[in-house]
Amino acid sequence: MVKRVTGLGFAAVARVTDRYWVACAIDDSIQYGLAPGDKVDVATTICHEISQHKQPVIFGHASEHPVFATHPTPRLFGFESYISIPIIRANGEFFGTLCAVDRTPSAIETPEVLENLTLFSQLIAANLDMQDSLDLSQRELLDERETSRLRDQFIAVLGHDLRTPLSAIRMSADLIDSRVTERSTRKLVHAIQTSTQRMGLLIENVLDFARGRLGGGIPVRRTHVDDLQSELHRVIEEVRRSHPAASIQQSIDIPTAIDCDRVRVGQLLCNLLGNAVTHGDTHFPVTVRAAVEHNLLVISVTNQGQPIEPERLGLLFQPYTRSEKSGYGGGLGLGLYIAAEIVKGHGGSISVVSTAADGTCFKATLPLHGVPHLSDHDMAE
Structure with missing residues (x-):
């Protein structure tokens, strides 16, 4: 779309850092010699200046331009027509540029070209923001799943370990119940038996819940x-x-x-x-x-x-x-x-x-x- 709007033969999305211009995506019909992943010393590019002032740069005939006729970059890379639009994230961070070049002059210095490429750069920035948000959500979801898994494992281990002391309490209560005759004492023993029975049910429920969460459902053996x-x-x-x-x-x-x-x-x-x-x-x-x-x-x-x-x-x-x-x-x-x-x-x-x-x-x-x-x-x- 950038090539179609501008009529230029090379278009790229680039990540611009303090040291490098890094090609992210390229459409090259003039054999300019760059491929995705290639790095260029950012100091040799115009994008280095754009990263500082965050304004578009556009010219259609470098050798006749009052500023870029003497600029080293057009001569170094051999292009006459050039447009580069900054890609600014929602948080104000400068990501890189959307740019297009050609070895021949071109009438690209029009409001329509600038407006279209500005919209394209905003679309790229919005997509980057959306991808970051999705990645963050996925990481948070994975963290939450891991937390949930560890919690369920803890519940299972705790429930299992509570069985042993509870069994000892039950057996002791049953033994006392068989030996005492005082009504008040038997009443206390029965209260202990009732409480341990309820505790046992709670523990089994907790264990079943943990089994279901960790193993795909509560096991049923018909x-x-x-x-x-x-x-x-x-x-x-x-x-x-x-x-x-x-x-x-x-x-x-x-x-x-x-x-x-x-x-x-x-x-x-x-x-x-x-x-x-x-x-x-x-x-x-x-x-x-x-x-x-x-x-x-x-x-x-x-x-x-x-x-x-x-x-x-x-x-x-x-x-x-x-x-x-x-x-x-x-x-x-x-x-x-x-x-x-x-x-x-x-x-x-x-x-x-x-x-x-x-x-x-x-x-x-x-x-x-x-x-x-x-x-x-x-x-x-």
């Missing part, structure tokens, strides 16, 4: 399970012991065998039920239902109380999402996220509906016999 009902009953009783003030009603009817991860489905119910008894109105019971409907396992947990704001419903299954009313000790905000990941690992779906009339209901739907493997072609379609 097997043929005949006694899922007993696992769900066990979870409900465990939550009852941890929340003695809560009333839990249950309807568990799973008459068929299911291909699932028994432990993970129990964890799914534990997280949903724990969330319900924590945030529900204690004057009303929490209802747990599990049944097989249309070759699907459906698990739902419903509690009464203040409905969840519509704008928050879509955020509930994201990590670290907590109710503003939870306060200190309300959990890490990972339970529902992990529940959703467990459902996802089974190829199922999870949803929530919350109204003042019917309460808040979380429903997880899982296929009974797994999800068939999809080929890349099937996934593409």
Whole structure:
């Protein structure tokens, strides 16, 4: 475009430093002898002067020009017509020049030529600024990803290391519970057991979250399970012991065998039920239902109380999402996220509906016999 606008045979974008004129891009139809990457001593060029006064230089007939007829640069490089426009970055930094030359005279000293090449130089400067901004954003993104990766690794290591002392506390509490008879002492022991049980759940949630972030999702190992009902009953009783003030009603009817991860489905119910008894109105019971409907396992947990704001419903299954009313000790905000990941690992779906009339209901739907493997072609379609 520069050659077309000026009619000159050589055009270049150059980086101009204190020492060198460095060719960045060149279009040469007069075999001027320069290629991208070539360096020229900047003191021998007119661009050296442009870097100081930051003004365009343009002339069409050097040998007859009152200033450049005696200037050493046209004679050194053998050109008659010349135009060079400074490239100025948004921060005022001088980058280099957009220039064109030819060995023959040319009528280029017109406002149109100067205006067009000035616009071209501004476009180059804007592109350089945009590229720098993009590079900075990419570096910041990489730094943030690395920070996130290290944070997740730290969480995983911390959660793993907390298991050992917690197991010791649990075993000690169980041993004391088997030996004491005083009611007040047993009450304290039961408080310790309840707290360690809650701590264990928190640690497992943290570990699962870290595994999911570091390894592409929470692992789900599906097997043929005949006694899922007993696992769900066990979870409900465990939550009852941890929340003695809560009333839990249950309807568990799973008459068929299911291909699932028994432990993970129990964890799914534990997280949903724990969330319900924590945030529900204690004057009303929490209802747990599990049944097989249309070759699907459906698990739902419903509690009464203040409905969840519509704008928050879509955020509930994201990590670290907590109710503003939870306060200190309300959990890490990972339970529902992990529940959703467990459902996802089974190829199922999870949803929530919350109204003042019917309460808040979380429903997880899982296929009974797994999800068939999809080929890349099937996934593409």
